[in-house]
Structure formats: C-alpha cells, structure tokens
Amino acid sequence: MKILMLQPKVTEDKSENLAKVEKLLEDEKTTDVDFLVLPEMFNCPYEAEKFDDYAEEIPGPTTDLLSRLASDHDLYIVGGSIPERSGGDVYNSSPVLDPTGKIIGKHRKIHLFQVNYPGKIQFDESKYLKGGNEQTVLETKFGAIGVAICYDLRFPELLRGMAKAGSRVIFLPAAFNTTTGPAHWKPVLRTRAIDNQTFVVAGSPARNRESSYKAYGHSLVVDPWGEVLIEAGAGEEKLTVELDLDKIDEVRKRLPLLDSLKPEVYST
C-alpha cells in the first residue's frame, strides 16, 4: 500500500492551497500511489476565529475537487481536514474519498483542542467549532482504516476502539505546534502504533513563519512495531512511503496484545 503525503505550507488563499494539491498530483507519478494524505486544515490557516470564514459544506467545492482528483488519479484521498459547515455549526472534518471519487465517509474531530500554556501557546477550538461524536472506521480495498484528527490522538480510548473495529492503518491529519510537537508528537504516535499494532500515518502542515499558529511539521509514519518509517522536517515537503500490511499480523503474532485485553478489570 503506497502512500503519498503532502506537508504543505498553507496560506490565507484557499484557491492557492487547493491548487497545491492539484499540482502535486500532476507532478508526481501517481500510477502506483494508493492513498494521498493531507493534513488538518489544509485549505485554510489554522486560526480558530477564521474557520467560519472558510467553512463550506461536504460535499462542497473542496470535496468536489478532491473527488475529481481521486478519480483522475485512481487513488484514495484522506482529505486532511477542512472547516465543515453543517446547519448553523462548523466542524473540523476529514473527508475520505475512494478511487471512483465517491466520499466514503468523513470524520468530525471529536476532541476539540484546548491549550492554555501562558507565554507559550493559547488556543481554544471549542469557542468556534462543534465536536463530532462518532469513531470513524471505513472499509477500503486494503481493509479497514481509522481516521481521527489531531487532538483526538491524545485519547488512547479512541484509537483502541478503531483497532478493535479492525483498522489496520490509522490516519491522523494533525497540526501540532512548536510547543506540544517537540514534547509529545513522536512518542505518542509511536505508542499508539505499538499499543494497537497498526500503522499510524500522521500528516501536518509545514511551518509558516507568517501565520500566527506555528505548526510543528514532522509528518510521521510509524509501523506496527513502533518503528518510524519516515519523518518530515518542518518545511514544505512531499513524502512517499510503502506500507507492508503483512507486518501487522507478524507483530500481532509476536506479541498478542489485542488478545490479552482484560476489559472486566478496567474501570474506565
């Protein structure tokens, strides 16, 4: 299963952000690519007070483009996330498209990001967004995949549920920052892969000095044994990586963690 990830420098110009995705697929040899993966808020700046200005419905202009690209290039797209308008609310939502261009599902970010670290970073999505209330596991021709967004990854309960529901690859479009990124990004992503014995594919926007939110970058792909297969730097990058899905069963045979759960003991 071959993955192409884009770690784009996102600007205030939505059409420029979308054109960057289109151009990537024109420039790359995509015949053997199975999944294109985009990061959280790939079509607009990660600034909570602006999400409403950029919000659109799903389906809408952004997913129309992704649909065309998925079908033109015959690949799945995990469409990072966009601000989704639905009724009077805005969600942080990740649309997933199959190679026919069909939207096969979307994940609405469940856990909204709240951080209050004086002198470092303050951010509160919950003032501007509504949270989703469903775990997202979707069937693909490579087996089931899980999708969650950024802060969702801090809750092992959610990812465990995805693994138990059969996810073999968990996609995590994200946008950690230069405070939480260096402290938490890599050990937490590796541990989710180690605990659940799945692949973890986590994308981030590139750092943009001009934006108020300093994304960490460091898009990361981890195998089911916890090994880092590829890690980006902070700047704009594209990454390709091949996932050997047989590795999942190999690791699960080695350490039968998911067969050793004792739900009758856990107090959660």
Next chain:
Amino acid sequence: MKILMLQPKVTEDKSENLAKVEKLLEDEKTTDVDFLVLPEMFNCPYEAEKFDDYAEEIPGPTTDLLSRLASDHDLYIVGGSIPERSGGDVYNSSPVLDPTGKIIGKHRKIHLFQVNYPGKIQFDESKYLKGGNEQTVLETKFGAIGVAICYDLRFPELLRGMAKAGSRVIFLPAAFNTTTGPAHWKPVLRTRAIDNQTFVVAGSPARNRESSYKAYGHSLVVDPWGEVLIEAGAGEEKLTVELDLDKIDEVRKRLPLLDSLKPEVYST
C-alpha cells in the same frame, strides 16, 4: 517526594538479592527518602519455570524484611514484585509497605507476558502464573499512587483507570528485555505519563549476562509533561530523584486532557 530506586543485578541466591536491598538502605542517607522502589522479581531470577521454587506467601519472609526496612528507615517501599504463593497458585505480586512497616496493599500482575519472536525471545508467563484481576490504587500521605507490573503497562486502559481513580504517581516495577526494551520501553512509558499527566516511575533489574533472560535495565522516571527526569543504563545502579508533585496540576491546567474525555463515544 524523594524516590530511591535500585536497579539490582539479580542472582539465583534469594538471600543475596534481599541482602542487597538491606545494604543499599544502610549505605544511603535515607532520612529524606520517601519511597524505595524495587523492580519486578527482585528476589529471584526472571525465569518463569523457576517462579514456583522461589514463591512465598505475602506476608512471608521477603515482606517481613521489607516491613522491617520500611519502618527502620521511615519510608514507603514499592516492593518490586516477587512470586507470591496463594493457595495452589503463584502470582507475580508487588507488595507496598508504609513507613510503619504495614503492608498497605499489593498488586497482582494482571496481564501475563507472552512473547513469541522466533530468533529473538520466547517467553510465556501464563504457563506458570495466575493473573490478578484488580486495578491497584493505594492511598499514601503523598496522595493516591497506582501500581502495575511490566506487561500491564502495555494496556493504556489500566493506567487510565488508575489516573481517573486519582493516582498521581504510577509505579511500574518491570523487566523488559533487550528486544522489546529498545523498541518500546521509553516511548510507551513517556506516553502513559503524557496521556494521564501523572509521574511514571518504572524500575528494572540490571542486565545479568549469566541469566537466560536479558533484562533491558534503563529504569526510568517521567514527569507529567513526558520529560524523562532520570534514566539508568543497563548495569547495577541506584538512582535518586525528586518529584515535584505540583507539576501535575500545572500540566493538567495547561492541557485539560482528563476533562476532555468523551466516554460516550469510545467503543471499548
């Protein structure tokens, strides 16, 4: 809260293993030490087929010694673990003693270690031991503490339960090996601390070239932000570390993770 940890080279001679603990406390200035922490199977080799030979009851000779040491030195002891005989069964159990010498609780390892990595390591505790069936959270004068043993740490459900039950420090007597240790030990321990915003204190025996099981060593203490406060090497070592318990509330205010749980969404 000051912690003294011993990473002992464990031999086949139980009295020698116990004398090592006694001597440590004689040699150290223990007046300001609050907790002595020992590793998994500190009184016998970590060899599953021998656990029955070394097994004793709790209370029994080993906890009698720990009781005397706790009271003589006025400190808590997280007594690593020992093979505990109870009825016809043997458990992998961690006794905890208070500064009066009283056994205030014990944790029986819940998840028994099974690994089958051909050419690297094969081990199956479940053939020789019975598993416990209770989460262990104990009150101390420093607040609640959680205790789990080695393979238990691979199950985030268990540690989350301990944190929700108020644990501020989670003790993990363990004995990872030279295969799983380098691959998993540090990221998993750091992530448990990051997710639950508690201190994590994980002890290991030293590596002993003469024993069939090659312990990883690397006893580790992590703060609630995921920073490693101290890490041992592979050999015999004693470590001291001071835990600033105010850090817990500081980190929980910074990122209110435990207030953001959505149990209604999790499928586990």
